[in-house]
Amino acid sequence: MAERPEDLNLPNAVITRIIKEALPDGVNVSKEARRAISQAASVFVLYATSCANNFAMKAKRKTLNAGDVLAAMEEMEFERFLEPLREALEVYKKGQKGKKEVSEQKRKDKEKKAGSDNDKSREEEEEDDHMEEEEPPEEEAEEEEVEN
Amino acid sequence: MAATVVTAAVPTEHDSDRCGSEEENRGAEAAEESRQQQTGPAAAATHNRLSKLPLARIKALMKSDPDVSLASQESVFIIAKATELFVEMIAKDALVYAQQGKRKTLQRKDLDNAIEAIDEFAFLEGTLD
Secondary structure: OOOOHHHOOOOHHHHHHHHHHHOOOOOEEOHHHHHHHHHHHHHHHHHHHHHHHHHHHHOOOOEEOHHHHHHHHHHOOOHHHHHHHHHHHHHHHHHHHHHHHHHHHHHHHHHHHHOOOOOHHHHHHHHHHHHHHHOOHHHHHOOOOOOO | OOOOOOOOOOOHHHHHHHHHHHHHHHHHHHHHHOOOOOHHHHHHHHHOOOOOOOHHHHHHHHHOOOOOOEEOHHHHHHHHHHHHHHHHHHHHHHHHHHHHOOOOEEOHHHHHHHHHHOHHHHHHOOOOO
8 A cells, every 4th residue: 555655654642752751841842843743753764764775775785774774874964863773773683583582482392392302402403503594684684574 | 576565554553562562571681681781771671662663654654765675674673763862852952942932832933943953954944844
C-alpha cells in the first residue's frame, strides 16, 4: 500500500511524551507546537534517510546500514547525537543477539527431542560455530523484522 | 523489483510492546555482559524499550523515499533513536524563546524562531505547514 510521506506521521502520544520528558515540569506545549514538532520529526527522518542513503550508494551498497546513518548525522551537523547513538546501538545489538540465541536455542531443543542424547554436546558446539558464521554484519540486511 | 519489505499490517504500538518485553528479558543478560561499560544507559535501556518510536512506522517513512531499496534493522533503530534526540533538542531550543517571552507554554512561533536561529534546523525551513 503506497503511503505518501505526508500521511506517515509519528504517533502523537509518543511525540508528546518525548517533549514532556525533555522539558521541565510546569511547561506546557500548545497543540500547534506539538503538531509542528511532529511534522519536523517526520522531515528529520526523511532528510536523515536521504543523507544516509547517499553514503550507502557511494559505497555501492543497496542496503542502508547503521554506519550510513551515523555518517549522515555528522553530515547534518548533529555530531552531538553520535555518542548517545553509538551507546544505544551497542545495547540494541546485544539485545538482537540475545533474541537470535533464544530462537536458536528453541530450535536446538526441538532437534534434541527428535535426536539422540549422545550427539547433544557435539551438536551444540557445531551449532555455536554455525551461529558465529551466520552473524556477519550483512545478516542485518535480512529484512525480516521477526519480532516486529 | 528490488526486494521490497512488506511489514505486516500489525498495530505498531503492540509490536513495540512485544519487542519491549523481549528486549527487557534479553537486556538483563546484556547488562550483565556489559558490566565494564557504564551501567547507566544499559540499565535505563533495559527498563524502557530501547526506542520509544515504533520502528515499523519509521521504516515506512524511510521506504517512502524512492531511492531507498533496503534498510538494515539497525539503521531503522538508529534513525528512530536519532529522531527521539532531535525532538528533545528542538523542544528545548524552542523553550528558550518561550521563556524570553515570559511564557510557560511552548507555541508554534517559538519553533519558528528556533528553526530560523539554529543552523542545524535550517533543513526545516519551508517544510512545516
